[in-house]
Amino acid sequence: MPKEETEEYLEAMLDLSAGGRAVKTTALAERLGVAPASATEAVQRLCRDGLVSYEPYKGASLTPKGREAASRVKRKHRLLEVFLTRVLRMAPRKAHVEACRMEHSLSDDTEEALCRSLHGPDCCPDGDPIPPCDRDVESCATCIASPRPSGKRDRGQAVPLTSMQPGRTARVLFVRGGRAVVKRLCDLGLTPGTQVRLLRSAPMRGPVEVRVRGCDLAIGRGIALKVFVEDPGSAA
Amino acid sequence: MSCHGEQPSTKRPRGAGPVIALVGNANVGKSAIFNQLTGLEQAVGNWPGKTVEKAEGVLLHRGRRIRVIDLPGTYSLLARSEDERITRDFLVGQGADVIINVVDATALERNLYLSVQLLGIGTPVVVALNLVDVARKRGMIVDARRLRRLLGTEVVPTVAVQGTGVHELVDAALRVRNRPRRETPEIMRYGPEVERRIGKLEALLGPQRKGVPARWAAIKLLEGDTRLLRRLSRSRPDLANAVGILSGELSDIHREPASTVIAAERYALVGRLAREAQDLAPEGRRRGAEWLDSASMHPVWGYVLLIVIMLGILAFISVFGGWAATAIERAFESVNPGASEWWGALAWNGGAVGLYAALGVALGFLLPFYFILSLLENSGYLPRLAFLMDRPCHAMGLHGKAAVPLITAFGCNVPACVGCRIIENRRDRLIATFLSTLVPCSARTAVILGIVGTFMGPLWAMALYLVDFAIIIGLGRLLHRTMRGASVGIIMEIPPYRWPVPRLVARQAWARFRPFLVTAVPLIVLGSLAIECLRLAHALDEITAWMEPVTVAWLGLPAFTGVLFILGILRKEAAVVLLASVAGTVNIPSVMTPVQMFVFALVIMLYIPCIATIAALGREVGWRTAGLITAAEIGLAILAGGLAFRLLSPFL
Numbered sequence: 001m002p003k004e005e006t007e008e009y010l011e012a013m014l015d016l017s018a019g020g021r022a023v024k025t026t027a028l029a030e031r032l033g034v035a036p037a038s039a040t041e042a043v044q045r046l047c048r049d050g051l052v053s054y055e056p057y058k059g060a061s062l063t064p065k066g067r068e069a070a071s072r073v074k075r076k077h078r079l080l081e082v083f084l085t086r087v088l089r090m091a092p093r094k095a096h097v098e099a100c101r102m103e104h105s106l107s108d109d110t111e112e113a114l115c116r117s118l119h120g121p122d123c124c125p126d127g128d129p130i131p132p133c134d135r136d137v138e139s140c141a142t143c144i145a146s147p148r149p150s151g152k153r154d155r156g157q158a159v160p161l162t163s164m165q166p167g168r169t170a171r172v173l174f175v176r177g178g179r180a181v182v183k184r185l186c187d188l189g190l191t192p193g194t195q196v197r198l199l200r201s202a203p204m205r206g207p208v209e210v211r212v213r214g215c216d217l218a219i220g221r222g223i224a225l226k227v228f229v230e231d232p233g234s235a236a
Numbered sequence: 237m238s239c240h241g242e243q244p245s246t247k248r249p250r251g252a253g254p255v256i257a258l259v260g261n262a263n264v265g266k267s268a269i270f271n272q273l274t275g276l277e278q279a280v281g282n283w284p285g286k287t288v289e290k291a292e293g294v295l296l297h298r299g300r301r302i303r304v305i306d307l308p309g310t311y312s313l314l315a316r317s318e319d320e321r322i323t324r325d326f327l328v329g330q331g332a333d334v335i336i337n338v339v340d341a342t343a344l345e346r347n348l349y350l351s352v353q354l355l356g357i358g359t360p361v362v363v364a365l366n367l368v369d370v371a372r373k374r375g376m377i378v379d380a381r382r383l384r385r386l387l388g389t390e391v392v393p394t395v396a397v398q399g400t401g402v403h404e405l406v407d408a409a410l411r412v413r414n415r416p417r418r419e420t421p422e423i424m425r426y427g428p429e430v431e432r433r434i435g436k437l438e439a440l441l442g443p444q445r446k447g448v449p450a451r452w453a454a455i456k457l458l459e460g461d462t463r464l465l466r467r468l469s470r471s472r473p474d475l476a477n478a479v480g481i482l483s484g485e486l487s488d489i490h491r492e493p494a495s496t497v498i499a500a501e502r503y504a505l506v507g508r509l510a511r512e513a514q515d516l517a518p519e520g521r522r523r524g525a526e527w528l529d530s531a532s533m534h535p536v537w538g539y540v541l542l543i544v545i546m547l548g549i550l551a552f553i554s555v556f557g558g559w560a561a562t563a564i565e566r567a568f569e570s571v572n573p574g575a576s577e578w579w580g581a582l583a584w585n586g587g588a589v590g591l592y593a594a595l596g597v598a599l600g601f602l603l604p605f606y607f608i609l610s611l612l613e614n615s616g617y618l619p620r621l622a623f624l625m626d627r628p629c630h631a632m633g634l635h636g637k638a639a640v641p642l643i644t645a646f647g648c649n650v651p652a653c654v655g656c657r658i659i660e661n662r663r664d665r666l667i668a669t670f671l672s673t674l675v676p677c678s679a680r681t682a683v684i685l686g687i688v689g690t691f692m693g694p695l696w697a698m699a700l701y702l703v704d705f706a707i708i709i710g711l712g713r714l715l716h717r718t719m720r721g722a723s724v725g726i727i728m729e730i731p732p733y734r735w736p737v738p739r740l741v742a743r744q745a746w747a748r749f750r751p752f753l754v755t756a757v758p759l760i761v762l763g764s765l766a767i768e769c770l771r772l773a774h775a776l777d778e779i780t781a782w783m784e785p786v787t788v789a790w791l792g793l794p795a796f797t798g799v800l801f802i803l804g805i806l807r808k809e810a811a812v813v814l815l816a817s818v819a820g821t822v823n824i825p826s827v828m829t830p831v832q833m834f835v836f837a838l839v840i841m842l843y844i845p846c847i848a849t850i851a852a853l854g855r856e857v858g859w860r861t862a863g864l865i866t867a868a869e870i871g872l873a874i875l876a877g878g879l880a881f882r883l884l885s886p887f888l
Contacts, residue, residue: 174492179460180660184727186499187311189346192492193500203535206627207636207726213345213503216529216732218623220635220725 004104008032009042010051010070011077013062022059071131076103076111078124078131083114085125092125158228162208162221164198170229172196177226185227189213196229253301255331256409259323259354260338261347262309263731265366267291268396268740269338270306273406277747278306279651280397280740284619284729289654290322297406305332311346313353314459314495327357330447334409338364341371341378341393342732345503345510352424352506355387356452360412363391364405369398370734376514383513388421397737420451423509426501429489433458433482440475458483459495528733532620542624545617549608550701554685554694556604561596561686565822568592582768585817590764593813594757601682602752602809606745609647614736614744618643619728626726632709633716635659635726638668645675647748649845653852663721667712669857670865673845674708676701679808680841686812688837691825700837707842707876760810763803764817770799771820786874791839792881793832794819804840806847811840831888835881843873 012031016023029039043060046052051066062070077099084095106114115121115133124130158173172194175182189212190196199216201208208224210217219227258266262284270278274293291306310320313327327335337354339347354361365380384391390408394401425431437454456464457479469476483494490497532538568588575584612618618640626636637659645652652672659665676684689697770776776799780787783798796818804811819827828836844866845853853862 175496178724179493179495181724181727182493183314183495183499184311184660186496186503187314187349188727188729189349189503191496191500191503194503200530200533200535202533202623202627204627207623209533209623209730213343213507215343215346216730218619218626218636218726218728218730220626220727223725223727 005042006046006049006051007069007073007104009046010062010066011073013052013060014067014070014074017061022055022061024059028060072108073103075131075133076106078128079111079114079118079121080106081124081126082118082121082130086118095125157231159231161196161198161210161219161224161227161229162201164229166198166200169195169197170231173228173230175227177223181223181226185219185223188217189215190217190227196227253303254333254410254413255303255305256295256334256336256406257305257307257326257332258336258338259307259327259350260309260364261311261340261343261350262729264309264338264340264347265394265396266309266338267306269336269364269366269394269402269405270304272396272399272402273304277743279747280614280744284309284658284731290326295406297403297410300410302406302410310350312350312499313357314456314461327354327359328448330359332359334413335359335361336364336405336409337361338366338396341365341368342374342376344376344378344514345506348506348509349502351387352502352509353452353455355389355424356420356449356455358447358449358452360409360415361389362405362408362412363387363389364396364401365391365393366396368393369395376516378514383509386421386423386509386512397740423512424505426498426505430458430486430498430501433486437479437482440478455498458486459498460493525733529620529730532617533623538620538624542621549605550698551694553601553604553608553681554689554697557597557600557682557685558690560600561593561690564592564596564599578772582765582772585820586765586768587761589817589822590761590813591757593764593816594760594809597682597686597809597813598749598752598757601685602678603745603749605647605678605681606748607741609644610741610744610748611736612643614734614741616731616733619730622726622728623730632667632671632712633719634664634668634671634712635724637726637728638664638671641668641672642675645672645677646681647678649673649675649677649849650852653849653856656856661721661724663719664724666857666861667715667719669853670715671708671712673849673853673865674704674711674842674869676704676841677808679846682809683812683840684837687815687824687833691833692830696830696834700834700841703838703876703880704841707872711872756807756809759806760813763806763810764814767799767803767814767817771818776818790874790881791835791877792885793836793839794828796827797836801839801843804846805844808840808846829888831881831884834884834888835877838880839873839877841873842876843870845869 009028009032012028013023016027016031025039025043026036028043029036032039034042043052043054046060046066047054051063051069052060053063054060080099080102081092081095084090084098085092090098112133121130164170172190172192174192175185175190190210194212197211199209199211201221205221207218207220210219210224258270260266267278267280267287270276270291270293271280273295276291276293278287278291287306287308290308293304293306295302295304305326307323307326308320310323312320313324326332335354335357337351339351351361351363363383365378365383368378371378378393380391380393390412392401392405392408394405396402426434434451434454437457438450441450441453453464457468460483465476465479468479486494486497492500532541534541568591572584572588573580575581621643622636622639624636625639629636629638632638638656640658641652641655644655649672652675653669656665656669656672659668684697684700688700767776770779776796779802780795780798783801784795787793787798787801788795797815799818800811800814803814815824816822821827824833844850850862850866853865857865
């Protein structure tokens with residue numbers, strides 16, 4: 001299911017399930033203007049993705065993961081509405097339609113920047129509250145005052161590959177070192193964002209062996225020291 | 237040893253039939269497919285970097301002559317190391333009419349990373365989906381038809397070692413040869429930020445750049461391809477500027493170099509392709525025997541196993557070789573007619589003795605060694621060895637990758653010299669090449685075991701090896717200290733273990749052994765005859781007298797060994813084989829003391845690379861450096877031999 005469609009369903013679910021009620025698929029279909037059959041099918045797919053739980057005869061409700069995703073889209077939608085009406089002075093009705101389209105392609109970083117440039121609005125032009133962000137910031141004031149984006153919300157501390165425990169898995173954050181080395185590591189699949197598992201390290205500060213994208217690589221200690229992964233401890 | 241293949245020509249004769257190039261990651265079975273197609277014997281083994289030069293063969297397929305080129309493995313077309321550059325230059329130079337992209341079905345994602353780059357290069361591509369049998373066993377089912385649709389080109393499942401699918405592959409290659417190029421499929425597009433910049437640059441470059449499509453050139457330029465950039469800044473400096481600005485924008489957005497951004501995006505799109513094309517069984521037996529990896533790379537047991545394997549090989553070959561050589565000698569001597577006329581002595585002492593001595597070395601020492609080496613290569617143990625040896629190699633200023641050519645050098649120094657190309661860094665490569673010419677190859681093993689091992693016992697043979705290793709390590713350290721530049725560490729794929737295919741192991745051992753049988757044995761017999769002639773003519777003494785200041789005065793050897801050092805330049809094992817004819821007896825201890833045997837073997841081991849190795853050295857590092865290395869080794873051998881003579885004489 002395309003990302004856009006998923007997000008539309010989640011948003012509708014969030015609106016209809018106010019107060020924690022289960023949502024009937026017929027209500028969902030009516031709201032989104034689709035056939036009941038396709039709404040049922042979509043809910044089943046969301047179920048498989050773990051975003052929605054479904055009980056026959058009662059209806060569907062958002063899982064914690066689904067609720068989080070839905071709130072994020074909602075937040076983007078309402079921030080965009082504020083931007084379009086307050087800064088670009090568009091009509092609220094038009095702003096709502098535009099925001100519906102733009103919310104799906106808005107990156108988390110832009111969303112953050114938007115929030116700060118609007119000085120952290122609380123509610124949208126209609127008066128509905130904007131769901132708060134879940135970034136690791138002290139307060140909205142410090143966030144607005146800081147000159148740079150706070151970075152990814154789930155970004156743990158960067159530690160070198162060599163300090164991982166054998167058998168643990170972590171995400172590659174960045175790779176430093178000479179051009180040729182970085183290039184070689186990238187070619188072999190060790191790109192930023194990739195999951196990497198430390199299989200073993202040789203004794204006496206020898207090389208390490210890692211598994212990445214289903215392949216095993218031996219990497220010399222000197223190079224492995226410059227491959228930074230998310231500290232598994234701080235990410236949890 | 238002359239186990240080096242034919243040098244393929246780089247020129248391409250026109251009108252000689254279509255040219256098919258085999259391209260793919262290292263260790264995916266390109267050479268196996270090549271051998272299946274051409275009937276030739278390219279080295280096959282389970283470790284990355286076997287093929288370092290392109291090999292060429294001819295295939296007759298349905299009445300057509302097709303030239304097939306086996307290219308060294310590469311992970312990307314933005315080549316950095318020597319072997320990768322060969323592949324890239326060949327493809328960019330439009331050397332091929334069709335590319336067969338060999339893909340390892342068990343590591344689809346990483347292999348498709350290269351496919352995606354190949355598909356844009358302009359030459360028609362067929363994908364050989366190799367190792368489908370292994371993939372299926374591990375629960376990875378790749379749907380060839382779905383992959384064909386996604387990539388927009390032919391995909392043929394193959395099992396190269398069995399020859400399954402290789403002829404369908406050629407049919408497909410001939411089919412796509414003249415098919416018009418298609419648009420880049422939607423799934424093979426990068427993210428919008430990257431795609432926009434590719435589009436801009438593509439428009440600036442114009443439709444074609446020296447036969448390479450503009451889109452391909454644009455991507456490579458953004459990735460920072462030095463060769464393309466240099467050419468561009470000469471012809472269109474304004475465009476080179478634009479490239480700088482566009483790739484700068486990319487790296488600003490992601491705070492990573494543009495090449496990393498593009499690599500990450502390419503892996504993202506390749507990940508989508510792989511997920512679409514393959515059905516995965518639940519994680520579990522995805523990689524075969526994990527316990528074998530844990531054991532063979534264990535911090536303690538791994539090294540114990542390594543030492544046991546190496547000693548086992550040495551002991552086996554020494555015992556088996558001694559037994560076989562004696563058995564062959566007995567068989568021959570039992571039919572000795574015992575002629576006393578001069579022509580009878582010439583025929584027997586020159587011809588027959590030369591022949592059985594050569595056969596003894598060949599069948600006793602070389603053949604089993606090649607067999608074991610092929611076994612090790614095919615199983616996948618060599619990369620593990622590189623992993624284990626990385627840290628010890630640092631003592632010599634090298635990294636673990638050097639361990640692989642250094643180990644193969646025990647078989648023959650020639651492929652080892654060439655094999656050092658898998659080391660990316662020029663300085664490391666030079667050190668490794670130098671050191672690999674000092675590794676006791678099978679010919680030297682024949683000398684060591686045939687003289688010292690047989691007449692002085694295995695412990696003395698072991699001592700000789702240790703002396704050699706000490707010299708290699710010492711020299712490595714010295715070079716590491718004195719040569720400028722820093723060593724770059726190891727980055728090497730560790731392929732899963734595979735059961736060696738007995739047929740392949742046997743064929744490969746035979747392929748290495750055959751040159752010895754057809755060129756060396758006749759040479760040794762001829763040399764033996766020549767020496768016998770000289771001896772009968774009483775001319776031998778003249779030659780040896782000339783070398784006496786070194787051989788007798790400094791090294792303390794019998795005068796007759798002088799001529800052996802000259803013959804040993806041709807082939808080292810000739811020295812031990814011909815020792816019998818020069819000394820006039822097979823009973824070596826009756827003419828040489830233990831000290832003399834030890835010193836003789838030591839000097840033979842060190843004094844000069846054999847002629848084939850010198851030739852390989854000259855090609856790899858240049859003739860001047862090759863000359864220097866040779867001179868250094870002569871000096872080293874004379875020094876070490878003289879010292880050994882003076883140190884050992886009081887004790888033995």
